[in-house]
Amino acid sequence: MSRVMAIDFGTRRIGIALSDPMGIMAQGLETINWNGQDSAYAIDRIAEIVSEKEVTVIVLGRPSRTDGTISESEEKAYVFGAKLEAKVGIKPVYRDERFTTVIASQYLRQTGVNGKNYKKVVDQVAAEIILQEYLDMHRSNS
Numbered sequence: 001m002s003r004v005m006a007i008d009f010g011t012r013r014i015g016i017a018l019s020d021p022m023g024i025m026a027q028g029l030e031t032i033n034w035n036g037q038d039s040a041y042a043i044d045r046i047a048e049i050v051s052e053k054e055v056t057v058i059v060l061g062r063p064s065r066t067d068g069t070i071s072e073s074e075e076k077a078y079v080f081g082a083k084l085e086a087k088v089g090i091k092p093v094y095r096d097e098r099f100t101t102v103i104a105s106q107y108l109r110q111t112g113v114n115g116k117n118y119k120k121v122v123d124q125v126a127a128e129i130i131l132q133e134y135l136d137m138h139r140s141n142s
Contacts, residue, residue: 006131011036015123028124061097
């Protein structure tokens with residue numbers, strides 16, 4: 001069975017989450033640290049995961065503004081998505097990721113995660129939130 005991947009795109013860290021093979025639950029996989037300039041490293045790593053885990057759907061978070069205008073960060077997410085699509089041949093499904101990092105931060109604080117461990121996982125948890133919302137919506141529309 002195939003998997004769905006979610007990406008919490010950021011200009012310093014990219015959180016990656018994967019679904020289980022049945023497409024029911026999201027689980028954080030890793031955080032890719034990058035410089036925000038040269039996307040080749042991050043895209044190559046994501047391409048490796050897509051191949052290894054047999055990913056067939058990529059959900060890419062886009063940081064939308066509450067007023068509906070496109071931010072610089074959202075534009076960067078679209079550029080990144082186009083480069084990723086060219087590399088792996090999968091057109092990303094874009095999802096609004098507003099507040100996912102805030103929700104992930106609150107969750108981690110409540111569970112006592114902080115310091116170095118926090119930075120390692122906050123983007124993965126945000127990717128899990130994006131993915132779980134996508135999986136739940138997709139399942140309810142089926």
